[in-house]
Amino acid sequence: MLAVDRDSGDFLYRQVIDLINDNIESGTLRPGDRLPSLRRMSDKIGVSIPTVRQAYIELERQRRVESRPQSGFYVRAVRTNELVRPAPRFRAASKPACIGCRTLMERVYDGLYSPDIVPLGIANPCMASPAAKGLHRAMKRIMARVEERAISYAPTQGEPRLRRQIAYRYLDTVGSTVDPNEICITNGGQEALLLALQAVADKGDVIAVESPTYHGLLELIDSLGMLAIEVETCPEEGVMLDSLARTLEAHPVKACMFSTTLSNPLGVTMSEEKRAEVVRLIEDHDVVLIEDDVYGDLLFDGNRPKPAEFYSRRGNVLTCGSFSKTAAPGYRIGWLLTGNYGSEIERLKRSYSCSSGLLQQLTLSEFLATGDYDRYLKTLRPVLQQNAERMRALVAEHFPEVTRTSQPVGGSVLWLELPKCVDSEVLFDNAIEAGISIAPGHIFAPRKRYTNFVRLSFGHPWSDAIESSIAWLGAEVSRLSR
Amino acid sequence: MLAVDRDSGDFLYRQVIDLINDNIESGTLRPGDRLPSLRRMSDKIGVSIPTVRQAYIELERQRRVESRPQSGFYVRAVRTNELVRPAPRFRAASKPACIGCRTLMERVYDGLYSPDIVPLGIANPCMASPAAKGLHRAMKRIMARVEERAISYAPTQGEPRLRRQIAYRYLDTVGSTVDPNEICITNGGQEALLLALQAVADKGDVIAVESPTYHGLLELIDSLGMLAIEVETCPEEGVMLDSLARTLEAHPVKACMFSTTLSNPLGVTMSEEKRAEVVRLIEDHDVVLIEDDVYGDLLFDGNRPKPAEFYSRRGNVLTCGSFSKTAAPGYRIGWLLTGNYGSEIERLKRSYSCSSGLLQQLTLSEFLATGDYDRYLKTLRPVLQQNAERMRALVAEHFPEVTRTSQPVGGSVLWLELPKCVDSEVLFDNAIEAGISIAPGHIFAPRKRYTNFVRLSFGHPWSDAIESSIAWLGAEVSRLSR
Numbered sequence: 001m002l003a004v005d006r007d008s009g010d011f012l013y014r015q016v017i018d019l020i021n022d023n024i025e026s027g028t029l030r031p032g033d034r035l036p037s038l039r040r041m042s043d044k045i046g047v048s049i050p051t052v053r054q055a056y057i058e059l060e061r062q063r064r065v066e067s068r069p070q071s072g073f074y075v076r077a078v079r080t081n082e083l084v085r086p087a088p089r090f091r092a093a094s095k096p097a098c099i100g101c102r103t104l105m106e107r108v109y110d111g112l113y114s115p116d117i118v119p120l121g122i123a124n125p126c127m128a129s130p131a132a133k134g135l136h137r138a139m140k141r142i143m144a145r146v147e148e149r150a151i152s153y154a155p156t157q158g159e160p161r162l163r164r165q166i167a168y169r170y171l172d173t174v175g176s177t178v179d180p181n182e183i184c185i186t187n188g189g190q191e192a193l194l195l196a197l198q199a200v201a202d203k204g205d206v207i208a209v210e211s212p213t214y215h216g217l218l219e220l221i222d223s224l225g226m227l228a229i230e231v232e233t234c235p236e237e238g239v240m241l242d243s244l245a246r247t248l249e250a251h252p253v254k255a256c257m258f259s260t261t262l263s264n265p266l267g268v269t270m271s272e273e274k275r276a277e278v279v280r281l282i283e284d285h286d287v288v289l290i291e292d293d294v295y296g297d298l299l300f301d302g303n304r305p306k307p308a309e310f311y312s313r314r315g316n317v318l319t320c321g322s323f324s325k326t327a328a329p330g331y332r333i334g335w336l337l338t339g340n341y342g343s344e345i346e347r348l349k350r351s352y353s354c355s356s357g358l359l360q361q362l363t364l365s366e367f368l369a370t371g372d373y374d375r376y377l378k379t380l381r382p383v384l385q386q387n388a389e390r391m392r393a394l395v396a397e398h399f400p401e402v403t404r405t406s407q408p409v410g411g412s413v414l415w416l417e418l419p420k421c422v423d424s425e426v427l428f429d430n431a432i433e434a435g436i437s438i439a440p441g442h443i444f445a446p447r448k449r450y451t452n453f454v455r456l457s458f459g460h461p462w463s464d465a466i467e468s469s470i471a472w473l474g475a476e477v478s479r480l481s482r
Numbered sequence: 483m484l485a486v487d488r489d490s491g492d493f494l495y496r497q498v499i500d501l502i503n504d505n506i507e508s509g510t511l512r513p514g515d516r517l518p519s520l521r522r523m524s525d526k527i528g529v530s531i532p533t534v535r536q537a538y539i540e541l542e543r544q545r546r547v548e549s550r551p552q553s554g555f556y557v558r559a560v561r562t563n564e565l566v567r568p569a570p571r572f573r574a575a576s577k578p579a580c581i582g583c584r585t586l587m588e589r590v591y592d593g594l595y596s597p598d599i600v601p602l603g604i605a606n607p608c609m610a611s612p613a614a615k616g617l618h619r620a621m622k623r624i625m626a627r628v629e630e631r632a633i634s635y636a637p638t639q640g641e642p643r644l645r646r647q648i649a650y651r652y653l654d655t656v657g658s659t660v661d662p663n664e665i666c667i668t669n670g671g672q673e674a675l676l677l678a679l680q681a682v683a684d685k686g687d688v689i690a691v692e693s694p695t696y697h698g699l700l701e702l703i704d705s706l707g708m709l710a711i712e713v714e715t716c717p718e719e720g721v722m723l724d725s726l727a728r729t730l731e732a733h734p735v736k737a738c739m740f741s742t743t744l745s746n747p748l749g750v751t752m753s754e755e756k757r758a759e760v761v762r763l764i765e766d767h768d769v770v771l772i773e774d775d776v777y778g779d780l781l782f783d784g785n786r787p788k789p790a791e792f793y794s795r796r797g798n799v800l801t802c803g804s805f806s807k808t809a810a811p812g813y814r815i816g817w818l819l820t821g822n823y824g825s826e827i828e829r830l831k832r833s834y835s836c837s838s839g840l841l842q843q844l845t846l847s848e849f850l851a852t853g854d855y856d857r858y859l860k861t862l863r864p865v866l867q868q869n870a871e872r873m874r875a876l877v878a879e880h881f882p883e884v885t886r887t888s889q890p891v892g893g894s895v896l897w898l899e900l901p902k903c904v905d906s907e908v909l910f911d912n913a914i915e916a917g918i919s920i921a922p923g924h925i926f927a928p929r930k931r932y933t934n935f936v937r938l939s940f941g942h943p944w945s946d947a948i949e950s951s952i953a954w955l956g957a958e959v960s961r962l963s964r
Contacts, residue, residue, distance in 0.1 A: 102829070106825070106829070109638065109832065112637075122635075124634075124635065127630075127634060130630040130633060130634075131633070132629055132630040132632060132633045135633055136625045136632070139621075139625070140622065140625075143614075143618045143621070143622075147614055148609075148612040148614040150614060150618070150812065151612060151613070151614045151617055151809075151810040151811065151812050151813065152606075152609060152612075152811055152812050153604075153606070153806075153811040153812055154812055155594075156591065187669050187814070187835040187836075187838075188835060188836050190833070190834065190835055190836040191834065191835045191836075194833070194834050194835070198705075202685075202707075203684075203685050203707075216832075216833065216836070219829070219832065219833040220833040220834070222833070223680075223829065223830055223833040223834070225684075225685075324635075324836075327633075328633040329633065329634055329635040330632065330633050330634050330635055330636055330837075330839060330840035330841060331633065331839060331841070332669070332814075332835065332836070332837070332838060332839045343588070347584070347588070347701070347705065348705055350591065350698075350701065351672070351676070351698065351701040351702040351704070351705040352672065352673065352676050352702070352705070352834070353669040353670060353672055353673045353676070353814065353835065354669075354670050354672040354673075354698070354806075354814070355812075355814070356669075356814060357812060357813060357814045357839050357842060358812035359812060359813070359842075360839060360841075
């Protein structure tokens, strides 16, 4: 196990990861075994301690190992029926396409807001343990403090206090400086995506997306009369650089829309180098990256990576953030780091929706400034992590053995590959009949694909109804795969 | 004076109006004279009492006469220096155009939100007497009642309770039935305009607008890569039917965007027949009417006309409403009556901004359901009317005599025609220097036009600063016209 190749061109810490993975795969390291200490490993293979630490932390993120306080890193125990990892690489279509599943998408949305439906089809992490009380308190303070101003128009670009808080937060969490004047407040992350896309691309243009990708993004591309082309991904690293490079060579791509942290539905977080490489590649091709970073605060370990925007040298990256996944979905407050496109984005924002809600902006800036937001995230993440564990355990128990799942390290969704013969549209229809909403794989790609995949959300307060719904789904999948 | 022509084809009540206007113009009826009673007039000219009443009410709306309780209708007194009426007809360019004054528009917006600027450039009626206290109370009740649900997502189409309240209100104020399922809640009236326009037209399409028209509408058309063509208007009746007919014949117009009640900046309200005729004309040409009806509740006399939508037989009218002008600008809640385009609009709404703020929707439905909204409007309208009178009196006092103004019967803006030699862009620049924002005429048409016009807003709590600003503007206009 103990060899690295300094001439291979691969990062050293990735070689360390590969070494350990090989040893786990071969059975040399078994579940429950302790990894060599950082110092010992460093001495043995001749790389620095920080490099070993980086490898161990990455392995922990991949859930191959776990750290135990005061003790070290251990190979994770495999549960009975633990699900194998998803397919190593999601292959992509090679031509731009319109969206083929409008009707199914609409049916998925139709069921979401009925109180009688168990809502496993919507990604809504913060409702697993809502911050309503704290937000209500903050809002009442604001109403008392600013009185009449609370109902008036916010500036188009957004309330300056909130923009400053968002900038502070970048400094605080990733150590990067953002100019509050380069932030535009939007109606949730969705409007941030809209404004970014409209600022850089036009009807008929080709937009590169991950495969699979967030369905709301596909619907947006479709609404604007643009075409989506898929870039291959893998569940460990996200966007595959070779596939991205090929796509940029072969097609007149105007922009890439990638989720850098906790991609939806895969749940992948791009490493820091991956971000740098993606940005270099898109800037070399004079393409814009629209970065969907709405889940950044929801990594279970709380270590948010730098947005890709900070690796940009030319201002070609537009980063979309939001409080909808992390605090208050119904406030409809997101933001956009506007890169080179500040004045164009402000003009679009004004003509599309004038400005965003002032009271919610003031309330969120209060919620951030008091530290309540951070304290809230610290209570939310363990709830999500526990929900994720419970859901995976139940899937392992009730679904056919060949089912593969993602290994969530944050966020609120689990991505499942069902037996090949199962059509998840049929599963969706039957589930809705049974009072359960799910997100069928079809809606996560422009062409018919992922037809035997399904996304389940664990972003709800855990309940018996959820447990029995998962059991029901498992039984139904078994029935459909017979 | 006493003759009507039943064969002329003109409406009888309009003939009554013409008769009385002729008599005022000729001096037969003088300021302060009492008009004949309804019954007497009816007997004399042989038309029904309701027809005479309709004529008198319309004359009152035109501010030619005023009603005095228990007494009758009187020809209005002309004040010293009362301003003559605006030019009888605004001529329009005959070719579609892109917008030529982007930069000026941006400069107009730049000054609006600074606390040091006297904001005469923004149309913000409800801030003249804000409903903040009542809205805050309603919001606190909602937060206490629905708790965690208050921060969650609203349905894409909008909270059902608010849609029902809006439907009730149409029944209550204009006696017309709206299906709550044909209402889509939007981020203010601006997003309603966006969704309507995107649903019916495409990049490069030609959109007919009033001349002059609301600048936000022009900016929206421009953002979507569409072209605007102007239709002539007159300050008494709004859109001229002959100009509209010519435009629809000569150009491939995809949609008309007209303001039916209290147009901005002219302040015209289309009569009921005019609405019917406009709708018939556009439906004959298979064109869609996007009706901007955000000021409907702000006629000083409180008599809201039926939206043009109710004259449509084919579902070709999309009506945009909003609470931004009448209750809470910062809530960003408007709506769209979706006509034939329900599912397309819902899809657009979802992909553009997901949904609108839930807490504000619940608060407004509470505000409407308790009757607080109606009570509030009854206090707001007289404040606006008084502000309008004060502003006109000050303009009469301080501006050159040749200045003409609109005669506001509602809303919050006054439209001024300055001496021909005055460039209102220069006036704008000098005013901003002096700490006053105004809206120069240039921004109300796609081509350079209305260069000697300016729009002033009286939708703010009256103040010494406003008075001295109007005096300053008058002096500056005099200086510039020398």
